[in-house]
Amino acid sequence: MRGTLVGCGFFAENHLNAWTAMRETPLEGVELVAVCDRDLGKAEAAARRFGIPHFYGDAETMLAEQRPDFVDIATTLPSHRALVELAARQGVPAICQKPFAASLEDAEAMVRACADAGVQLMVHENFRWQHPLLEVKRALDEGWVGKPFFGRVQFRHGFDIIANQPYLAEDERYIIMDVGLHLLDVARFLFGEAGRLYCRTARVDPRVRGEDTATMLVDFASGVTGVVDLSTATKTEPEPFPECLIRIEGTEGTIELDQGYRLVLSRTGHREVRPVDAELLPWASRPWHVVQDSVLAIQRHWVDCLREGREPDTSGADNLRTLELTFGAYASAETGQAVVFG
Amino acid sequence: MRGTLVGCGFFAENHLNAWTAMRETPLEGVELVAVCDRDLGKAEAAARRFGIPHFYGDAETMLAEQRPDFVDIATTLPSHRALVELAARQGVPAICQKPFAASLEDAEAMVRACADAGVQLMVHENFRWQHPLLEVKRALDEGWVGKPFFGRVQFRHGFDIIANQPYLAEDERYIIMDVGLHLLDVARFLFGEAGRLYCRTARVDPRVRGEDTATMLVDFASGVTGVVDLSTATKTEPEPFPECLIRIEGTEGTIELDQGYRLVLSRTGHREVRPVDAELLPWASRPWHVVQDSVLAIQRHWVDCLREGREPDTSGADNLRTLELTFGAYASAETGQAVVFG
Known part of the structure; x- marks a missing residue:
């Protein structure tokens, strides 16, 4: 299977490493044949470092010349719609990084374009593919x-995100768009679809323009009441980044994913703790390794789905529900009232 | 100082023990001279066990005959308004157990009655007097x-409250009225007054009639976004009852009150843990000892305030704000929208 990738920025490094690892495992049967970046120097550097035969400064040319089996769109939000529609026009299945789209209308148009063209579309919604969350x-x-x-x-930390991705400091919508949508997707993964959402936001760090803390209360149709809360302004020790912590209570017992990747299963009179840290892949580094492992997992899922002709778990259509909650969170934060879905 | 007490039920045991401890400490200069219960046998038994000279089946007679310096009303909700108004009429300062009143109108009438009579009124809102919370x-x-x-x-546990207080299972309003108001009072104590509150409730245990889990999101005028959540349906180990857990994040660091009465103070690069368990008083028993210690603390506060002629921290007037949030929580849970205060 011959893949291509667009966008050789900060996070694409993880995609490139994961595709390379897959290429070097002959059973996977997949390799990147070309990369593209509007900064041609970046594309060339990535091609050289990862042993990829071709590089381009323009995605349309790359797809037209390479006729790949898929394109992995690892760019930032503003280019997503144009690139997904380009892939659809050229009949190329596409993975699209998150945030998938800047509005629900854009997202729906992108899903429709791929459906009409009969090509698969997956959002690179990798959080739910993190090993601890799968456990x-x-x-x-x-x-x-x-x-x-x-x-x-829960996702509360004080890691300096802005140092790696300075453009995030300029966004009017910051943490919900950058991380909140991951958490809402994880909540959907665990608890099903949401019926009602209430959200409060605040800006703590004066260096950022958008909200850097958000707290949401979500009703799920399954009967679960959910709290989804996140912050990049949390000052604690040990630093929790990039751990997503979980607590689930039910009629019989409790599941907790605690800091240090400890899965705690408890019931009255019983408690067990299981280490559920992700594998440290050869190309990975702490504390990113859990995220990096999830990139490999979602890329494998994509290849499996393409081969078997089935819809990815985090397809474009599925991601519409996550985006609906994401934009709903902003609407709720603005009005001070709950948003109702469905 | 000569006190009296009305209501010799389950929780009054703690009041009686604390008053006895204070009597046995001559410096405190306070003693109960009479107790009352509409079940005269209960009043007599309490008087005998705690060495209290008089017992009554009727509060009006007790107050008229004893002319005490105060009355400690340790009955359940339905009798509170009548008893507080009785105390006001007789010019007797009163402590009233929580929930103070069944409606804001009742509570306001009770506060007014005492103010008009020129007598002190304190709500026995003891949670904020728990040693770990003071720390x-x-x-x-x-x-x-x-x-x-x-x-x-946070207050989530699986302790069988109903076994000790079976009447709670019959209430249409259960956990917010029984414990939620304590937590809202603690939140006010820590974060100041609330401007907006959103609440979701559910009933998990089929044995109870009212809600046994509630989750609230509260905006405080101080800029704090608060999550207040509680459950009596939580099955975990070790059993957290009756621990109230806290997390506070600010621009410089984080305070956590973790299970096991561990106060964790952390900042980036720094972490310290302080044990903040309450003293185990001679008459106390685990796991109730933290609550029992808080009863002694609030009773001491009451005596100090009476002596110094100042308003108790948890006066009737102060408690109106806590009740406003409590009833607001029920209103929000019912409508599915946020309630705005002030």
Whole structure:
């Protein structure tokens, strides 16, 4: 299977490493044949470092010349719609980084374009592919808590995100668009679809323009009441970045994903702790390794889905529900009232 | 100082023990001279066990005959308004157990009655007098977190409350009225007055009639976004009852009150843990000892305030704000929208 990639920036490094690891595992049967960046020097550097035969400064030319089996769009938000529509026009299945789109209208148009063209579309919504979160999901599916009634998805840290991605400081919408949508997606993954969402936001760090802390209360159709809360202004030790912490309570017991990647399964009179840290891949580095492992996992899922002709778990269509909550969170924060879905 | 007490039920045991401890400390200069219960046998038994000279089946007679310096009303909700108004009519300062009143109108009438009669009125809102919570407040006031922006007050457990207080299972309003108001009061104690509150509730345990889990998101005028969440349906180990857990984040650092009465003060690069368990008083027993210690603390505060002629921290007037949030929580849970105060 011959892939291509657009956008050789900060996070694309993880995609490139994961594609390279897959290429070097012959059973995977997939390789990148070309990379593209509007800064041609970046594309060339990536091609050289990762042993990729071709590089381009223009995505349209790359797709036209290479006729690849898929394109991995690893650019930032503003280019997503044009690139996904380009892929659809050229009949090329596409992975699109998050945030998928700047509005629900854009996202719907992108999903429609790919559906009309009959090509697969997956959003690179990698959080739910993190090993610790997969283990939480497994314990939940195995019935540890019985019927769940409360869930918390927490992501509070003080890691200097802005140092790596300075453009985020300029966005009017910051943390919900950057990380909140991951957490809402994880909440959907664990608790199902949401019916109502209430959100409060604040800006703590004067260096950023948008909100850097958000707290949401979500009703899920499953009966779970969810708290989704996040902050990049949290000053604590040890630094929790990039750990997503979870608490799920049900009629029979409790599942916690605690800091240090400890999965705690408890019931009255019983408690067990399982280490659920992700593998440290050869190209990975702490504390990013859990995220890096999830990139490999979602890329494998994509290749499997393409081969088997089935819809990815985090397809464009699926991601519409996550985006609906994301934009709903901003609407709620603005009006001070809950937003109702469905 | 000569006190009296009305209502010799489950929780009054703690009041009686604390008054006895104060009597046995001559410096405190306070003793109960009479107790009352509409079940005269209960009053007699309490008088005998705690060495109290008189017992009554009727509060009006007790107050008229004893002319005490105060009355401690330790009955359940339905009798509060009549008893507080009785105390006001007889010019007797009163402590009233929580929930103070069944409606804001009742509460306002009770506060007015005491104000008009010129007698002190304190609500037995003892949570904020728990030693671990006083230590949290101290760390906050000393500036550990800088300017606080996030606060969580959590009380989730699986202790069988209903076994000790079976009448609670029959109430249409259960956990917010029984414990939620304590947590909202603690939140006010730590974060100041609230401007907006959103609440979701659920009933998990089929044995109870009212809600046994509630999750609230509160805006405080101080800039803190608060999460207040509670449950009596939580199945975990070790059992957290009756621990109130706290997390406060600010511009400089984080304060956590973790299970096991561990106060954790952290900032980037620094972490310290202080044990803040309450003293185990001679008449106290685990796990209630923290609550029992707080009963002694609030009773001492009451006596100090009476002597010095100043308003108790948890006066009737102060408690109106806590009740406003409590009833606001029910209103929000019912409408699915936020309630705005002030």
